[in-house]
Amino acid sequence: MVGGGQLARMTHEAGIPLGIRFKLLSDTRQDSAAQVVSDVVVGDYRDLETLRAFAQGCDVVTFDHEHVPAEHLRALEAEGVVIRPGVEALLHAQDKGVMRERLRAAGVPCPRHRIVADPADVERFAAEGDGFPVVLKTVRGGYDGKGVWVVGDAEEAAEPFRAGVPVLAEEKVDFARELAANVVRSPHGQAVAYPVVESIQVNGVCDTVIAPAPGLSEELSGQAQEMAIKIAAELGVVGHLAVELFETRDGRLLVNELAMRPHNSGHWTQDGAVTSQFANHVRAVLDLPLGDPRPRATWTVMTNVLGGDFPDMYSAYLHCMARDPALKIHMYGKDVKPGRKVGHVNTYGDDLADVRERGRHAADYLRGTITE
Template identity: 85%
Template sequence: MTFPVVGMVGGGQLARMTHEAGIPLGIRFKLLSDTPQDSAAQVVGDVVVGDYRDLDTLREFARGCDVITFDHEHVPTEHLRALQADGIPVRPGPDALVHAQDKGVMRARLDALGAPSPRHRIVTDPADVAAFAAEGDGFPVILKTVRGGYDGKGVWFVRDEASAAEPFRAGVPVLAEEKVDFVRELAANVVRSPHGQAVAYPVVESRQVDGVCDTVIAPAPDLSEELAGRAQELALRIAAELDVVGHLAVELFETRDADGEPAVLVNELAMRPHNSGHWTQDGAVTSQFANHVRAVLDLPLGDPRPRARWTVMANVLGGDYPDMYQAYLHCMARDPGLKIHMYGKDVKPGRKVGHVNTYGDDLDEVLDRAQHAAGYLRGTITE
């Protein structure tokens, strides 16, 4: 038997790390990348440079692939249906992936499932935003374009009707959501295979800075077993009801219900490996990337349990210090247990160019090690 070929659409760091997870298994990867310089295109041997929005390009790329999966959610739904009609397995499939592509579709389906969500509805103009605000507790509210937003892009914090015009200029539907008074942000990461096997990773705390994930703590500190279990069960139920194949990240708000009891609300869905799961590379028996590969190939899934009591992931963002390699000397000498993962990207201010993982038995120490390394690599810490 020959080993299967996984076709990965998108050449970013998620594709790069998924490819890395397939190497020990002998899995071959074929990549559809925007440019030869993209993160994954630097390391994958079989690279096609082309536009994922062009159906003919997608069809030509899919020749010789045993399954198609994704680094991002932006491939047009109708193109994915065409690939399926051609007999190419697409995982996750278009009927599932649309819930990560379109926030309006996602909210409607979660409502039908009875999944807890912030108050929301599609709005048509600034006056409709004001009406939505008046239906609840008033301004501020959150506005999101239903398609194309990520890492804080396509999201607006709106304090009044006058400031609500910007989201409508893109000419796409806009979703209004109540501003949730949350305790913190959590993420429940699960993986599901075509025949229905599923595994759940520990629920993590995700700390954001300026709308971008900065630090992830696994497992989430001081989270009750009961609420963690409910969050995992919710993520597994969503994965099953939407027929997700591969990795699903359910981003959550931890909040309190009408009785003051701890509760969770669904914020976003992502159907691919996710920043909140990067800790699993070094902190779990089987990483999110390895389990995503197993799932799309319908192989038995690996053990998601943590290897250490605490694991912390800190994103490395670009700053004014472009020579990160020189910083390795300090970071590696200071912390031999540090794990550095760089994406091969040019350093630009605010751009995710890598992450670090630390693990151990003392959370304060593990957190300090991760944040120090990320800060030193960026240049905001100099000693």
């Protein structure tokens, strides 16, 4: 796996029961996955020779992020390295402009959009629709709210262009909530779909995921799952695909983002599904039969743990575990920094209000924002 973050850490964990030998390309020995994987290569994923040496002896190479240069992946594929998802699929998670045009051509509903050249062009884009505000995104590299701006006029639109990279303009969707459809697809076309979840964002960062999405009609849930499976097949995705969606106030679904790797909106599956997203990603990239995605409980809630001013989270375990023996804590081995994702907790049960409160209390206690 290329990338040493928490997604690689949890994917490695899922491969252990299968006896999978896991090799990691990590930026440093201190990265989340590098702390627990035995076979670690420290190197720069942007360097072709590093990637080439790392791939030797690997049956398959997969990723915990989308940032490996496409030209390097094409070179590896030309040399016979098995890459999953392949570069032609991964490009749609790397480049938002390419993704939008491919989905539009496939008839997948998306927000109104186009590449814009400068602030004046943003103003023209706004005038072509309902005016400002408009959402601007760098076509590459953005995540967790980074590389995304909501601008109210042409003057505010100047900031995204200072980086000198292409900018995508999108209408600001008046959505009721954000959803995510997580699916996994194997090389021979087998696919499984997890329950559609509600994803609650705070300051552009995922805070809470509720599985299944409360109050979502069976019709819309089926549409979201079918849409995600269609996208996976259309783009040739192998492995896990997360399709982030807007549910509009008039009951439509629009695709917001794609991620071709395990995803924050699927972390609940570690404890809430028969087969986790991580285990199914491993199965898919190795072309093994996929596991059952059905939920184990009526409700499962994933609550992200963000860093605060209280660095010693380990001492907080005593309170959290004693208060809630059913609580599942997953920490990433990261240094605690304010606002940084350092772990998550999963709670589950039959009463959604209770499940949400238990998750919120644990995350806040671990962060140090509450003390009792």
